Amino acid sequence: MDNKNSIFRFLIPSKGYNILFYLAIPIVIMALYLTFIWSPVERTMGEVQKIFYFHVGSAWNAFFAFFVVLVFSILYLVKRKRIYDIIAGVSAEIGVVFTAIVLATGPIWAHSAWNTWWTWEPRLTTTLILFFIYIAYIMIRNMEGEWQKKARLASVFGIIGFINVPIVFMAVRWWETNLHPVVLGDGNEQSGGGLEPSMLFTLLFTVATMTLVYFLFLRKGIYIEQLRLETSKLKAKWQEKEINREAS
Amino acid sequence: MRYFITPALLIALKDLYSEWRTRQVVVTMLIFSALVIVTFSFAFDPTRQAVEALIPGMIWVITVFAGILGLNRSFLSEQKQDQLHGMIVAPADPASIYLGKVIANYVFVFVVQAISIPLLLILFDFQVPGDYGWFLLILFLGTFGFICVGTLLSAVSIQSKSSEMLLPVLLFPLVTPIVIAAVEATRIVLAQDASISEAFSWMQLIVVYDLVFFVAGFLLFEYVLEV
Numbered sequence: 001m002d003n004k005n006s007i008f009r010f011l012i013p014s015k016g017y018n019i020l021f022y023l024a025i026p027i028v029i030m031a032l033y034l035t036f037i038w039s040p041v042e043r044t045m046g047e048v049q050k051i052f053y054f055h056v057g058s059a060w061n062a063f064f065a066f067f068v069v070l071v072f073s074i075l076y077l078v079k080r081k082r083i084y085d086i087i088a089g090v091s092a093e094i095g096v097v098f099t100a101i102v103l104a105t106g107p108i109w110a111h112s113a114w115n116t117w118w119t120w121e122p123r124l125t126t127t128l129i130l131f132f133i134y135i136a137y138i139m140i141r142n143m144e145g146e147w148q149k150k151a152r153l154a155s156v157f158g159i160i161g162f163i164n165v166p167i168v169f170m171a172v173r174w175w176e177t178n179l180h181p182v183v184l185g186d187g188n189e190q191s192g193g194g195l196e197p198s199m200l201f202t203l204l205f206t207v208a209t210m211t212l213v214y215f216l217f218l219r220k221g222i223y224i225e226q227l228r229l230e231t232s233k234l235k236a237k238w239q240e241k242e243i244n245r246e247a248s
Numbered sequence: 249m250r251y252f253i254t255p256a257l258l259i260a261l262k263d264l265y266s267e268w269r270t271r272q273v274v275v276t277m278l279i280f281s282a283l284v285i286v287t288f289s290f291a292f293d294p295t296r297q298a299v300e301a302l303i304p305g306m307i308w309v310i311t312v313f314a315g316i317l318g319l320n321r322s323f324l325s326e327q328k329q330d331q332l333h334g335m336i337v338a339p340a341d342p343a344s345i346y347l348g349k350v351i352a353n354y355v356f357v358f359v360v361q362a363i364s365i366p367l368l369l370i371l372f373d374f375q376v377p378g379d380y381g382w383f384l385l386i387l388f389l390g391t392f393g394f395i396c397v398g399t400l401l402s403a404v405s406i407q408s409k410s411s412e413m414l415l416p417v418l419l420f421p422l423v424t425p426i427v428i429a430a431v432e433a434t435r436i437v438l439a440q441d442a443s444i445s446e447a448f449s450w451m452q453l454i455v456v457y458d459l460v461f462f463v464a465g466f467l468l469f470e471y472v473l474e475v
Contacts, residue, residue: 077471129421132417132420132421133421133422135417136417136418136421139414139417139418140408140414140418143407143408143414144408144409145407145408149407152471152472152474153404153407153472155471156400156404156468156471156472157401157404157418159464159468160397160400160422160461160464160468161421161422163460163461163464164421164422164425167453167456167460168425170425170453171424171425171428171429172424172428174429174432174449174450174453175428175429175432
């Protein structure tokens with residue numbers, strides 16, 4: 001960033017973003033190739049099983065995104081820097097998108113694997129609650145008022161929201177096992193070690209790709225927020241100038 | 249101690265006294281909970297078998313919904329004339345405001361429970377089998393956890409103009425563990441062949457939740473109130 005004082009400096013994406021972007025293109029194509037062509041078709045579930053790679057990738061990234069929200073919420077409350085608040089907010093938005101992908105791909109997969117769209121299984125229910133918690137988080141961010149207030153309240157909610165997740169998981173797991181035994185133990189997720197090596201490789205590769213995409217989104221989101229900030233600053237400046245002109 | 253317990257008790261007493269003078273919140277909560285009971289009896293035909301399955305859920309639906317009505321009003325009187333600022337600059341720990349509000353809100357919900365739950369049991373002709381003690385303990389623990397989170401989030405949502413709409417959206421996802429655990433524990437305790445030991449794991453979960461969110465409220469309330 002050599003032209004630091006130019007008002008257009010935010011229009012130029014940073015170097016970090018460019019590197020991420022050009023790195024992501026071949027890797028995403030590679031991930032798609034691995035998923036759809038290279039990895040073997042699962043015997044019992046067939047083609048549908050391929051959704052598993054994106055499902056797990058999104059789930060991992062959603063949790064990771066919400067963890068980032070927690071970290072930057074704490075950082076904001078301690079250091080009070082606006083950038084921490086922006087990162088937390090953007091990460092929550094991406095997390096909600098990934099959770100939505102999990103909640104959309106899950107039933108599709110479940111319908112062919114377990115022959116039901118939805119079960120009140122701990123992981124599913126926790127994901128759903130997680131979705132609601134972070135929608136509430138975004139609602140706090142969209143409150144009226146100055147940004148410091150919103151950032152403060154959102155940080156508090158980001159912290160208690162994340163603390164709540166393990167407790168929800170415990171509660172739902174006990175609730176589920178109390179009512180009827182766990183019947184869904186034969187999914188690929190549960191067995192873990194029972195994966196074909198090529199499938200495992202594809203899974204790890206997709207998860208890594210999704211993480212890369214997460215960082216790309218994060219970078220982009222922060223960039224957009226900065227643009228927004230800059231625009232509002234310019235607007236305020238222009239307004240002031242107009243008022244002064246009118247007055248004189 | 250002087251800067252902590254005393255202010256907390258004073259704030260709680262202030263809330264309770266002003267409520268005693270107006271009787272606005274608790275009366276509304278009571279009427280609302282009675283209406284919930286009536287609506288439930290229309291929605292689910294309460295035959296003898298169904299009652300046993302419904303009562304635990306109804307107790308907690310009444311608590312949570314009536315509680316939200318009270319929590320919505322919890323910081324309203326302070327908000328109106330900007331008295332929250334007065335509280336912040338007062339020579340007291342901010343956490344003592346939280347403690348005071350938790351006590352006041354708990355008393356409100358307790359009063360509602362003390363009237364509406366016996367009413368529920370009478371209207372549905374339900375006899376509590378065995379020990380009342382465990383039932384009351386579960387009621388206390390569950391309500392306390394709900395109020396701990398609710399008070400903190402009430403302070404968050406009051407700073408928005410649409411606080412009445414925001415609070416339920418914030419609160420419901422966070423109290424799911426309490427609702428699940430409390431309903432299950434109540435179900436076990438109220439079952440005819442009650443074996444208390446099964447309810448212990450649920451009660452442990454509620455206690456953990458209570459502790460975690462009470463401490464979180466203590467530590468974070470300061471940041472919520474800041475100007």
